[in-house]
Amino acid sequence: MRERRRNRQRKGIRLQPGSEGHLSDLDRGQKAIVLDFHNDNAALRRRLLDMGITKGVVVEIKKIAPLGDPIDIRLRGYELCIRRKDMQSIDIKVIE
């Protein structure tokens, strides 16, 4: 329920290039630079790093699962599926 409300809110404001937010705030097709991520789960943190989510990497929202979650993002020349919830812990700056 809460998730749905948040999604609706998100649809209202599309983040403009230059503004900062979380990876989960982006719409399909938008590109952003990763600024930082904060996550207290050591295993997940490590995994995000290993999969190439480091500071300064450019990510693009490519595909969204038919049910709205998870999201498929493109980075470093490949595609990675990630849940909206985990994207919330990644800070970004929109570039496109």
Next chain:
Amino acid sequence: MKIALVGNQNSGKTTLFNTLTGTNQKVGNWPGVTIERKEGVIVGTEIEIVDLPGVYSLSPYSTEEEISRQFAMEEKPDLIINIIDATSLERSLYLTTQLLELDTDVIIALNMSDVLEKSGITVNIDCLSKRLNTTIVSISAKKNIGVDELIEIVKKGSYKKNKHDFIYDEEIENVISSIAANINVAHKRFAAVKIIEKDRDYRPLITEEITEKVSALEKMYEMDSEQLIADQRYRHIVRIKEECSTQVDKGETITDKLDRIFLHKYFGLPIFALIMAVVYFLSVGLIGGLTVDFVAALFDGAETIEIFGRETPFAIAGLGPLVAQGLENIGASPWAISLVVDGIIAGFGAVSSFLPQLVILFLCLALLETTGYMSRISFFLDRIFKKFGLSGKSLIPFIVGSGCSVPGIMASRTVENEEERKMTAILTPFVPCSAKLPIIALFAGYFFSQFAWLITLSLYFFAIIVILVSAMILKKFVYKNSFSSYLSELPNYHAPSAVYVFRDVSDKTWSFIKRAGTIIVLCSIAVWFLASFTWTFNYIDGEIYHIENSILAGIGNAFAWLFYPMLGGTWSWGATVSAVQGLIAKEQVVSSLEVIAGLEGSGEAIFESGIFGFFTGWSAYAFMVFNLFSAPCFAAIGAMRKELGSTKAMFKAIFFQTGIAWTLATIIGMIGWMVV
């Protein structure tokens, strides 16, 4: 010489391994875990090669990574072949940079060189080889290009030795060399980097001095050391990639176009349902309808067979009657003939008649997997599974489990979260596996004839509901505090590789035949014995003694009360012992029914025999439900024990499964009892 084959998931590692070793393979398990360990000998050489699990990194956070790391550190391979997917160079090289820190030589097999051009990517191999300072062979594992060259290089040992290039900034390299100089472990450079990362396994080696140096670095770069190392690795890789490869943006790729359809907001799920329906319609409906009676006729003999519900003339003597005749001619005693015909041939025949449809099912699943669609299924169903405390990745074990629960349960290893993994292992046996298909095919085929495929489909949906509801129950009462995530690569669509598909299908089919040929025949003999002799070991000849006097009937009668309500108020020792035999192997249920019906001596088909004539549509459905969801076969129970970690947890799981099965079957049976 011993070689390790290392690479990401979906890098073509398995295909390369198969090409390198041909049929010369040995499949076992890694000690203590149920992840498959494949070893082989490279064709035309005496070089041993071990296929390590697909990993993205050598971090110690997943079992696969731990295994790969341990193997590289402890079993000391002479050489590592690192297979890399050329179309995702950047991510693939991340693992390479870690492998190159080991004190082992590493050569790179750059895979999929045949699809590079299409994807608009070019890779300058000389440049890449120079920058990574290692030998690189361009190959296509699928089309068997460059593999001979790879073998040649390995055989001659004409590859570059691992020289440990400096890839980090000077300040970091300084700290690495100072740590490496002061520790006394193998693979010093690798260890030093892991110490800086504060890796779990290397924490005891961290001294105060090191802590100081590392925090100085962290302050300087404004990120923690784990981030720092990953960041530096990727910086190094990006530099190499920019120097040695070019990429023309080809716009929307074929994969993107296909995903527009398969991951469509509204059509995605219906398409999935349609694909699964086609898979099961083809295997159970079409091929099943065509062949079941035909194969059965080969064993039992027939005048006519039923093809799609139509009587078709097909006169054949059949293996069973022929052998019986032969044995009689040489003067064999009645019980010996019965042993061979009613025990061995009947048991094997009952299982074999379902083989053609199994082959088609295995074929469809292999196609779904190799084309990349399987990953999509887990991607778009994650949202639903998450709600029930599972991850989309649980779906892969479930789908593999529709072939066989054992590899399905083993595949639950890909679920990273421990509680989700255990839940997946407990729930996978609920999926109707191929050994349960004979049960479904038998009952559905007889009682629901042309709607058999619909009943089959309904059982699959029933299974999904049971899985989800059980997941909720487990989540609520057993696995309460799970933190979960879903991180997974979405591979590009590939044209299926004929070699891979053929291999996969023949492996699975062969292992099914082997099971049918060993365990099941043995059990059939045991059942035959118990059904053919009385408690005083008199042979049941059908004149003085009847099958009701058999040992088997006695055992069945002791438990028949449990099955009384689900069979619509019928006391049937035959159905009871058959269901219990599902523990040995699920397909055994069918052969047991067959053997018992055969011994009764009326010569009629199973459900026309006096002993099983009581079955109605309702009790057939209830009986199927019980067999589908109750405790799996011993092999699967063994796999479950390994994944759950203790015998106690295993027994709890079995009790849970059987409890659910009994309750559901009883409810269905009772409804039928009341209504009819």
